[in-house]
Amino acid sequence: MNLDDIAAGTTVFLDANIFIYAEQQKSAQAVRLLRRAASGQVHGMVSTITLAGVCHRLMVLEAQAKKLVSGGNPARNLAAKPDRVRQLTDYATKTLALCNSGLEIKPILPTDVVLSLALQQRWGLLTNDSLNLAVCQRLGTHDIATADTNFDAVSGLRVFHPTDLIV
Secondary structure (H helix, E strand, O other), rough: EEEEHHOOOEEEEEOOOHHHHHHHOOHHHHHHHHHHHHHOOOOOEHHHHHHHHHHHHHHHHHHOOOOOOOOOHHHHHHHOOOOHHOOOOOHHHHHHHOOOOEEEEOOHHHHHHHHHHHHHHOHHHOOHHHHHHHHHHHHHOOOEOOOOOOOOOOOOEEEEEEEOOOO
């Protein structure tokens, strides 16, 4: 199912890559989904770990766009140059806008961490994905919007993908 298939009124968990593909204009479906969430047509939900991931990725993308970092590991290069981090502001503005966009932001609880360990073993998920799945399970959310295919095998979860990605 693609992102446009998410019915009005649906509560959907938004993975970090949806925000990045919308920001980079690599998926018109992602852009539309975020607009639908901002208008309340769909109930968009994220976790604090997703929000932090989006913030981090936006920071690195801004540093790359401004040519403040280069090389194979731009995050590590940026971390070694705090003076360059201080030059970045766009990522913070975008992150604050995301916080005020009408999305529901849910915390990661200690019980989510415990559950995520079992989800990692059961589904072969990495840490952030298993934490987000644990939050979804705690809240009774069965729909997720993501470009990742690692959620496809999770039973009881409806996964919506952007099918229009520009690579």
